[in-house]
Amino acid sequence: MSTLDDARAWLAQDPDAETRAELEQLIERASAGDAPALADLDDRFGRRLAFGTAGLRGELGAGSNRMNRVLVAQAAAGLAGYLHEKAAPGRTPTVVIGYDGRRNSDVFARDSAEIFAGAGLDAVILPRLLPTPVLAYAVRALGADAGVMVTASHNPPNDNGYKVYLGGVDDGTQIVPPADGEIAAHISRVASEESVSALPRLLGYRTASDEVVDDYVARTADVAPAPPGAAGLRWVYTAMHGVGGETLGRVVAAAGYPEPIQVAAQAEPDGTFPTVAFPNPEEPGAMDLAFQTARDSGAELIIANDPDADRLAVAVPDAAADGGWRRLSGNQIGLLLGWRAARAVAASGAVGEERGTLACSLVSSPGLEAVARHYGLDFTATLTGFKWIARAPRIVFGFEEALGYLVNPETVRDKDGISAAVAMLELAATARGEGRSISDLLAEFDATFGAFASGQISVRVDDLSVIDRIMAALRADPPARIGDVKVKGVDDLREGVDDLPPGDVLRYWLKGGGRLIVRPSGTEPKLKLYLDVRGDTADDAAQRLAALDTGARELLARLS
Numbered sequence: 001m002s003t004l005d006d007a008r009a010w011l012a013q014d015p016d017a018e019t020r021a022e023l024e025q026l027i028e029r030a031s032a033g034d035a036p037a038l039a040d041l042d043d044r045f046g047r048r049l050a051f052g053t054a055g056l057r058g059e060l061g062a063g064s065n066r067m068n069r070v071l072v073a074q075a076a077a078g079l080a081g082y083l084h085e086k087a088a089p090g091r092t093p094t095v096v097i098g099y100d101g102r103r104n105s106d107v108f109a110r111d112s113a114e115i116f117a118g119a120g121l122d123a124v125i126l127p128r129l130l131p132t133p134v135l136a137y138a139v140r141a142l143g144a145d146a147g148v149m150v151t152a153s154h155n156p157p158n159d160n161g162y163k164v165y166l167g168g169v170d171d172g173t174q175i176v177p178p179a180d181g182e183i184a185a186h187i188s189r190v191a192s193e194e195s196v197s198a199l200p201r202l203l204g205y206r207t208a209s210d211e212v213v214d215d216y217v218a219r220t221a222d223v224a225p226a227p228p229g230a231a232g233l234r235w236v237y238t239a240m241h242g243v244g245g246e247t248l249g250r251v252v253a254a255a256g257y258p259e260p261i262q263v264a265a266q267a268e269p270d271g272t273f274p275t276v277a278f279p280n281p282e283e284p285g286a287m288d289l290a291f292q293t294a295r296d297s298g299a300e301l302i303i304a305n306d307p308d309a310d311r312l313a314v315a316v317p318d319a320a321a322d323g324g325w326r327r328l329s330g331n332q333i334g335l336l337l338g339w340r341a342a343r344a345v346a347a348s349g350a351v352g353e354e355r356g357t358l359a360c361s362l363v364s365s366p367g368l369e370a371v372a373r374h375y376g377l378d379f380t381a382t383l384t385g386f387k388w389i390a391r392a393p394r395i396v397f398g399f400e401e402a403l404g405y406l407v408n409p410e411t412v413r414d415k416d417g418i419s420a421a422v423a424m425l426e427l428a429a430t431a432r433g434e435g436r437s438i439s440d441l442l443a444e445f446d447a448t449f450g451a452f453a454s455g456q457i458s459v460r461v462d463d464l465s466v467i468d469r470i471m472a473a474l475r476a477d478p479p480a481r482i483g484d485v486k487v488k489g490v491d492d493l494r495e496g497v498d499d500l501p502p503g504d505v506l507r508y509w510l511k512g513g514g515r516l517i518v519r520p521s522g523t524e525p526k527l528k529l530y531l532d533v534r535g536d537t538a539d540d541a542a543q544r545l546a547a548l549d550t551g552a553r554e555l556l557a558r559l560s
Helices: 003-013 017-031 035-045 069-086 105-118 132-141 179-193 211-221 244-255 288-297 330-348 367-375 417-433 438-449 464-476 538-559
Strands: 056-059 094-099 122-125 146-150 159-166 235-238 301-305 312-317 325-327 357-361 378-382 395-400 404-406 451-460 485-492 506-510 515-520 526-535
Touching (some): 003 017, 003 035, 056 069, 069 146, 105 159, 211 244, 288 312, 288 325, 330 395, 330 438, 464 515, 464 538
Parallel strands (some): 357 378
Antiparallel strands (some): 056 159, 506 515
């Protein structure tokens, strides 16, 4: 079939008036020989948006390479087929669906619920738009076989996504191989053999009661009840136009913390994200309104969630920083929270394997391993993503440098920006009660475990083949030095290393204890470089990091 034939076949089964009108115009122009329209159709139908361990994520629009109601319906029908295939004879699988405030999230969630019900599943939809961690909790709390969260997290405004969790032995974690490939095969069969318009749908799905949300709030508030130093704490919160505000507000109230000062312009869910270019607290400018609100209110701390509230950002006063506020890195937050978890284990009197495991992705700071060793806990480094981190045996805490933290594994087996926020409030309030600050805690960490410093270089590309070429060049001719620092060894994780599943990752061990990791992003068109050093002091570590950054950028320039 030609691209035009594919487009017409897609149009015939599309239930969405907006994407039908969009596609009809493209087909009309392409049929008349319009070159840009033909190129646009080729981009939309030349391939399918791939279903993988992250589920689906992409730009909204008509076509098999976009997020839309046809693609979501095919995904829902494919997932239903997979769940029936795995279910014990005579058993009806249960699937719970959540959604955030992005454009079409509610539509995709209802479509999924109807298709799941039509396929004979027990489909349960959460009562309203809610954070991703609530959906992850609901999978476990409701004893569901699977969960679907409609979200694109912190992606650009015109993106959406479809994230899948599994219950049972997977315990409410995100999917990993071989489940992703098996689900993808079911989706492919639906796409090639069935019309979305012919898929059975039923309105007989259930809506979950608020009890599941109330339970999540209570369990999360128990993570860190307010210490005495919380009284009078002035702190700013931004939901970044997302869905975290209501749930976080309930959690901090139940835990006994003062109400936050809201960034008013970003407090309500708004899928257009009007005040930010990218709704990601890591992106330059995303927290500017929070900084201004903190300056205006005389705040002591800033807490930010991303739009689906599975990530956490923190900023602290810093007279040396531009504007008087400094955002902490994901590694700094992760090390403080990991230290908190290790101290709690030590205080519990647990011994041996009962002490549990600290885990982080292999691109996150090696400082967490130093914490684990200090307190006699096990340590595990995993491939990137909480689909791997959450599966660490006997996990008591896990993090990834991209602002993701798992502080309450008995409740949620995924990153959770709300439980992490209340844990950070406890650290800040406890330090405040001692006349100290988060900055003082960071200095104490360096004095106790060593001065770790981390950096990242991200290269966004329009053509993914650029990333493939750079990775191939690095494998064909491994660098002997990164800047002035000698490379001591190289691990190519594509071949499998340290019992890790194979991955497209290169890890360079450097003289002096440094490390450089290079990998393509799993969710965005980016090549990412992760830089880690350890120094005698914070200043020494900063100098080592600056030198490694310069060397890494020079290497990229030669390869690009």
